[in-house]
Amino acid sequence: MIRQPISxxxxxxxxxxxxxxxxxxxxxxxxxxxxxxxxxxxxVAQTRLSELEEQRVDLQRDLETARAETDQTSRERGVxxxxxxxxxxxxxxxxxxxxxxxxxxVDRTVPSWSMLLQDGLIRACTPQGAFERKEIxxxxxxKATGLRLLTSLLVGILCSVxxxxxxxxxDPVDAFLMPPFTFFSKVPATAVLPIFxxxxxxxxxxxxxxxxxxMLPSLAQAISASVRKDVPEELIFKAYTLxxxxxxxxxxxxxxxxxxxxxDAARLQIGPALVLLVAAxxxxxxxxxxxxxxxxxxxxxxTVVFVYVFLLGVIGLVVDYALIWARRKLCPWxxx
Amino acid sequence: xxxxxSSPAKQPSPTAENGQPDIVLECQQxxxxxxxxxVLNNVNLRIARGQIVALVGPSGSGKSTLLRAILGTHPPKxxxxxxxxxxxxxPHRDRGIVYQRYSLFxxxxxxxxxxxxxxxxxxxxxxxxxxxxxxxxxRADQLRQAGELLDQxxxxxxxxxxxxxxxxxxxxxxxxxxxxxxxxxxxxxxEPFGALDESTRESLQLMLLHLYQExxxxxxxxxxxxxxxxxxxxxxxxALYVSDRILxxxxxxxxxxxxxxxxxxxxxxxxxxxEERDHVRFNQQKEMLLKSxxxxxFIQHHSEFVSFWSEVASERQQLSH
Numbered sequence: 120m121i122r123q124p125i126s127x128x129x130x131x132x133x134x135x136x137x138x139x140x141x142x143x144x145x146x147x148x149x150x151x152x153x154x155x156x157x158x159x160x161x162x163v164a165q166t167r168l169s170e171l172e173e174q175r176v177d178l179q180r181d182l183e184t185a186r187a188e189t190d191q192t193s194r195e196r197g198v199x200x201x202x203x204x205x206x207x208x209x210x211x212x213x214x215x216x217x218x219x220x221x222x223x224x225v226d227r228t229v230p231s232w233s234m235l236l237q238d239g240l241i242r243a244c245t246p247q248g249a250f251e252r253k254e255i256x257x258x259x260x261x262k263a264t265g266l267r268l269l270t271s272l273l274v275g276i277l278c279s280v281x282x283x284x285x286x287x288x289x290d291p292v293d294a295f296l297m298p299p300f301t302f303f304s305k306v307p308a309t310a311v312l313p314i315f316x317x318x319x320x321x322x323x324x325x326x327x328x329x330x331x332x333x334m335l336p337s338l339a340q341a342i343s344a345s346v347r348k349d350v351p352e353e354l355i356f357k358a359y360t361l362x363x364x365x366x367x368x369x370x371x372x373x374x375x376x377x378x379x380x381x382x383d384a385a386r387l388q389i390g391p392a393l394v395l396l397v398a399a400x401x402x403x404x405x406x407x408x409x410x411x412x413x414x415x416x417x418x419x420x421x422t423v424v425f426v427y428v429f430l431l432g433v434i435g436l437v438v439d440y441a442l443i444w445a446r447r448k449l450c451p452w453x454x455x
Numbered sequence: 456x457x458x459x460x461s462s463p464a465k466q467p468s469p470t471a472e473n474g475q476p477d478i479v480l481e482c483q484q485x486x487x488x489x490x491x492x493x494v495l496n497n498v499n500l501r502i503a504r505g506q507i508v509a510l511v512g513p514s515g516s517g518k519s520t521l522l523r524a525i526l527g528t529h530p531p532k533x534x535x536x537x538x539x540x541x542x543x544x545x546p547h548r549d550r551g552i553v554y555q556r557y558s559l560f561x562x563x564x565x566x567x568x569x570x571x572x573x574x575x576x577x578x579x580x581x582x583x584x585x586x587x588x589x590x591x592x593x594r595a596d597q598l599r600q601a602g603e604l605l606d607q608x609x610x611x612x613x614x615x616x617x618x619x620x621x622x623x624x625x626x627x628x629x630x631x632x633x634x635x636x637x638x639x640x641x642x643x644x645x646e647p648f649g650a651l652d653e654s655t656r657e658s659l660q661l662m663l664l665h666l667y668q669e670x671x672x673x674x675x676x677x678x679x680x681x682x683x684x685x686x687x688x689x690x691x692x693x694a695l696y697v698s699d700r701i702l703x704x705x706x707x708x709x710x711x712x713x714x715x716x717x718x719x720x721x722x723x724x725x726x727x728x729x730e731e732r733d734h735v736r737f738n739q740q741k742e743m744l745l746k747s748x749x750x751x752x753f754i755q756h757h758s759e760f761v762s763f764w765s766e767v768a769s770e771r772q773q774l775s776h
Contacts, residue, residue, distance in 0.1 A: 351556075351557040352528075353554045353556065353557040353558070354557055354560060356526065356528045356546055356552065357552060357554070357557075357558070357560075358560075358575065359528070359545070359546035359547070360526070360546050360547070360548060360550055360551055360552050360634075360637075360639070361548060361571060361572035361575045361576060361633075361637060362547075362548035362572065362575045362576030362637070363575040364575075364579070366580060367575055367579070367580060370580060371574075371575065371580075372560065375560075375562045376560070376561070376562060378562075450562065451617070452561050452562050452563075452617040452618075452619060453562075454619065
């Protein structure tokens with residue numbers, strides 16, 4: 120009933136059931152897509168077969184007409200022509216009959232599990248490429264995107280912490296930065312992408328700039344709000360009576376008090392940062408996750424796409440838990 | 456009128472070696488107001504070294520405002536506060552504070568909380584970063600001192616615990632240790648036991664009596680008294696029990712529309728830590744306090760019950776005869 124707690128095994132069971140349900144739904148969708156693809160192929164084959172049948176009847180008639188020809192030369196030519204026509208017709212009929220009985224078409228929009236493994240995961244994990252330079256897509260793409268993401272998160276969080284603390288502690292800084300930050304935090308960062316593409320040009324620092332632009336205003340505001348809300352003035356006065364300097368007050372009291380909030384706020388910014396990065400890569404990159412997704416989208420081949428999506432989810436989970444773990448280690452006093 | 460029934464030997468003697476009062480803190484014509492709301496009006500107050508002064512008053516009388524002015528975080532709008540002869544308008548390591556809430560830094564263990572003051576006071580961030588080995592040695596020393604102090608207040612077992620793992624009473628003990636390790640010239644306690652249950656409260660009051668005992672011992676050895684304390688409380692029994700002097704701040708006096716001022720200033724009975732609480736000794740003074748400080752029907756001139764320093768002077772004369 121409402122807010123009635125359930126046992127741990129119930130909880131685990133229900134969680135597992137929902138995962139199984141998702142997998143089941145996917146399997147059903149994939150197999151229905153495959154069935155549809157095969158049926159369409161059978162229908163096409165059937166249509167072609169009836170055309171071929173009509174053609175065969177015509178050719179048979181032509182053969183008989185040719186055999187009845189009096190002139191020997193034209194009779195031989197007519198018979199030969201009709202016979203080779205029938206020959207081709209028979210071959211083609213055989214081919215389409217095979218297709219009708221055992222359709223070969225596969226659908227790549229919702230691939231089956233075996234295709235995901237074979238054409239998705241295994242293809243992405245083995246060196247690919249027609250030329251000398253063979254590369255493993257998964258490694259290359261995740262390396263490129265990961266480097267961009269890590270660098271920008273580092274720069275973005277560092278800048279946000281410094282600016283957020285200053286905004287929270289010093290009213291002039293807050294008064295000066297609040298208007299642009301409030302405005303820019305409302306601008307959807309994806310809308311600003313073209314400006315970055317043109318102004319900075321497409322290079323590594325552009326991706327960093329985009330993500331920093333996307334996270335700085337809201338993260339700095341969140342940190343500043345936390346400084347104002349979560350640090351009671353008593354603690355500040357107390358630190359003064361213990362002989363703290365201004366800088367010690369910020370570094371040893373305020374920063375430590377809001378550190379768990381900073382880690383939580385930063386954790387919430389990783390998702391949006393990844394959205395921005397994949398979007399930017401999708402549009403302009405020559406390597407990276409977004410780039411690979413675009414390539415396969417253009418081929419309407421979702422095998423690799425699904426593998427990438429799954430891996431992105433896994434990485435998101437891992438990073439999330441890593442940050443929660445870091446908060447527990449760094450701020451054991453904070454509790455859950 | 457002498458409310459103090461204890462023997463002259465236990466009588467507070469706020470005097471330095473030369474016989475003159477050794478004044479630590481002085482409020483001179485301190486007034487404060489918020490817009491049209493006049494809170495403090497010409498508060499004059501002197502506190503001598505070694506005194507444990509209780510400040511009582513009805514709610515809204517400006518006790519906290521006066522405390523903040525004395526602490527230095529909210530300087531008065533007119534008048535000045537002077538410590539050891541020097542006026543000030545900022546908080547300083549010479550004035551310690553224990554608040555009712557948010558007394559401890561939640562991200563530090565009990566031990567680190569107590570050692571936090573020495574760290575901030577004796578070292579700087581550049582020192583801690585660039586002379587790390589030296590800092591490590593100094594830190595170990597500070598933590599050891601903090602641990603000893605925690606042992607003294609009976610919290611040796613809780614050194615490594617965070618404030619969130621401690622009870623309210625334990626937190627206040629740590630907070631007092633945190634303030635005492637700085638050896639402040641004046642320790643301010645702002646309703647320090649207000650949120651505690653009765654028995655915890657009593658054990659902490661006892662702790663203050665022990666501090667007063669240290670003062671008496673120091674006086675006997677002709678050393679400067681280590682603790683000067685101003686405690687703000689709304690509990691009259693607590694005020695009478697732990698202090699050697701009671702101040703009443705109230706707006707209920709002639710001219711009270713201009714703000715509150717000191718309307719009561721008399722010695723309080725002195726108890727030794729092992730003594731029983733004698734409520735009979737409280738009652739006479741308690742009634743006088745209730746009338747002069749807390750009653751809005753009894754309006755008198757503000758100096759009528761302010762006689763601490765004249766009583767001290769006459770006491771000294773009697774002794775010298």
